[in-house]
Amino acid sequence: xxxxxxxxxxxxxxxGSLRLSCAASGFTFSSYGMHWVRQAPGKGLEWVAFIRxxxxxxxxxxxxxxxxxISRDNSKNTLYLQMNSLRAEDTAVYFCxxxxxxxxxxxxxxxxxTVSS
Amino acid sequence: xxxVTQEPSFSVSPGGTVTLTCGLSSGSVSTNYYPSWYQQTPGxxxxxxxxxxxxxxxxxxxxxxxxxxxxxxxxxxxxxxxxDESDYYCVLYMGSGTWVFxxxxxxxxx
Numbered sequence: 001x002x003x004x005x006x007x008x009x010x011x012x013x014x015x016g017s018l019r020l021s022c023a024a025s026g027f028t029f030s031s032y033g034m035h036w037v038r039q040a041p042g043k044g045l046e047w048v049a050f051i052r053x054x055x056x057x058x059x060x061x062x063x064x065x066x067x068x069x070i071s072r073d074n075s076k077n078t079l080y081l082q083m084n085s086l087r088a089e090d091t092a093v094y095f096c097x098x099x100x101x102x103x104x105x106x107x108x109x110x111x112x113x114t115v116s117s
Numbered sequence: 118x119x120x121v122t123q124e125p126s127f128s129v130s131p132g133g134t135v136t137l138t139c140g141l142s143s144g145s146v147s148t149n150y151y152p153s154w155y156q157q158t159p160g161x162x163x164x165x166x167x168x169x170x171x172x173x174x175x176x177x178x179x180x181x182x183x184x185x186x187x188x189x190x191x192x193x194x195x196x197x198x199x200x201d202e203s204d205y206y207c208v209l210y211m212g213s214g215t216w217v218f219x220x221x222x223x224x225x226x227x
Contacts (some may be wrong), residue, residue: 047216050215061215100169101169101172106169108162
């Protein structure tokens with residue numbers, strides 16, 4: 001069965017960096033695009049970034065463009081999100097999702113990122 | 118900037134039918150936006166119900182259905198059950214590899 005397991009969250013100071021990982025199993029990782037989505041405490045879902053199956057194209061929400069970088073290692077079945085210049089408003093649970101026809105059909109359980117001094 | 122709109126809250130009686138909608142602040146939603154629907158209970162990961170307008174995700178019962186109604190995407194729940202009480206989010210594909218979520222609808226079953 002499809003499994004997505006996020007890791008790498010934690011507490012970081014404003015202006016700091018963090019790298020999230022998403023370990024995938026149960027499907028042919030290299031055949032699917034992947035998403036990152038986040039949810040601030042008590043708020044709704046926000047799409048963050050998408051990467052095509054071969055890593056050839058990457059897309060970002062305006063709120064993170066220039067600060068976050070999505071990447072993947074198909075040999076390790078792992079998706080990444082490098083987050084730089086973090087701000088308080090980046091505090092959220094970050095979920096990775098497997099792409100399905102311009103959407104996501106499976107999600108991980110999420111990892112919490114807290115940006116605070 | 119385009120805003121994706123959803124009803125903030127909705128209520129339905131057990132066994133009843135409810136239709137939640139997903140619109141645009143400017144323009145109409147069509148299948149070209151590949152509307153999708155997610156269910157989420159507090160503290161849990163989202164669960165995909167519907168993608169690409171009307172395709173049910175694996176394991177989702179057929180009492181959940183997606184469609185286009187007028188100028189909006191719609192999620193219809195028939196035979197509502199107590200455990201359908203959740204937050205429901207739609208997301209639209211805006212082109213150029215980007216997506217926008219609606220603000221979510223809090224569904225109460227009572």
